[in-house]
Amino acid sequence: MMPLYGAYGGSYTDNLIGTLLSIFGNVLVSISLSIQKYSHVKSVGAKDVRVFYHTKTYWSGFVLICLGEGANFVSYAFAPLALITTLNAVSVLTSSILGLIFLREKLKPKDFAKRYGLSFLGSILIIGGTFLFVVFGPNSHEKLKAENIVTHLVGWPVLLYLLLEIITFCLLLYFYKRRNANYLVVILMLVALLNSVTVITVKAASGMLVLSIEGSMQLDYPIFSVMFVCMVASVVFQARFLSQACNLYDSSLIAGVNYIFSTVSAVVAGAVFYLEFKNEDILHICMFLLGSAFCFLGVFLISKNRKRTKTFEPYVTMDMVNGVPTIHDRGLFVQPDSNGSFSYGALVNNDGAAPVTLPVDLEQPPVASMRTQAPSGRPDLKED
Helix, strand or coil: CCCCCCCCCHHHHHHHHHHHHHHHHHHHHHHHHHHHHHHHHHCCCCCCCCHHHHCHHHHHHHHHHHHHHHHHHHHCCCCCHHHHHHCCHHHHHHHHHHHHHHHCCCCCHHHHHHHHHHHHHHHHHHHHHHHHHHHHCCCCCCCCCHHHHHHHHCCHHHHHHHHHHHHHHHHHHHHHHCCCCCCHHHHHHHHHHHHHHHHHHHHHHHHHHHHHHHCCCCCCCHHHHHHHHHHHHHHHHHHHHHHHHHHHCCHHHHHHHHHHHHHHHHHHHHHHHCCCCCCCCHHHHHHHHHHHHHHHHHHHHHHHCCCCCCCCCCCCCCCCECCECCCCECCEEECCCCCCCCCCCCEEECCCCCCCCCCCCCCCCCHHHHHHHCCCCCCCCCCC
């Protein structure tokens, strides 16, 4: 059994430091993303699409996101994985509050409750869940020296866990690439499996880096290089899979499901690799799971209640009059496209609906009536 330091003293202090760093980092990341989005919105319509790179708001957001991610990285060295990963719900909560502030909508209380009721309920659940898993979360924490990490890595529970994870990842990747199983669950399960590797390596690299700064050099061990390379590779592949998921599915749905899958995978990885729940009793484990369930439900409700783009409704219609086809709200509209169409009045597919096939058996006016309406002095065309 590897020594735990400060089982009832120092570990509480470390958990507090890690928790505060993680909350601070997640809040900073949410603020920075909102600032950068504001910079993009202000530069819409400019001739140079990269004009936002020259604005102070963009670089302010960039500095804040670096500070936030740095705080998140260091927090892994002080608190268990199960605690830090679930605190990512704070970022969702902060983004929801910032979005509500920047909207500046003047709504009646009834309309406000109807539109943002789910978001408010989700925020309450996230706050309650955060309190539960911070209070009842795992408290055992060890110094992440290179020797301890190697001891964890060669243990049979970790080797069995990694073997099952590799087999599952290969099977999912086969169905995704060869069988074209582009289901959201499949893609986000691939992301979650990669995330479990990410959090394990991030915690190891962060712990060894903090110990090195404190005076116990750990960076010259080969295990640090291995963990650092695995961390970068897993992050890159996660980003690729998430990008592919965003091209196929709604981002609000991806945010909720990905948080649930990634958090579960990170908690399991921390329990297997770092034995974070080894010294916890049943009550603390159950309360931690209850808090996690509250956060899962809260994130799902906030993501579900995000304002979606309204369907563009046609306001010019044409009825069937003497051969003019009806183009009603059946998948096509005749109006200038608000989404940046290249021409005025272009026929644009409405939200992925199948295009309407124009009828070919249109009722034509009688030939006699057409001849009577023709100018009197016009000669008839001869057929060849």
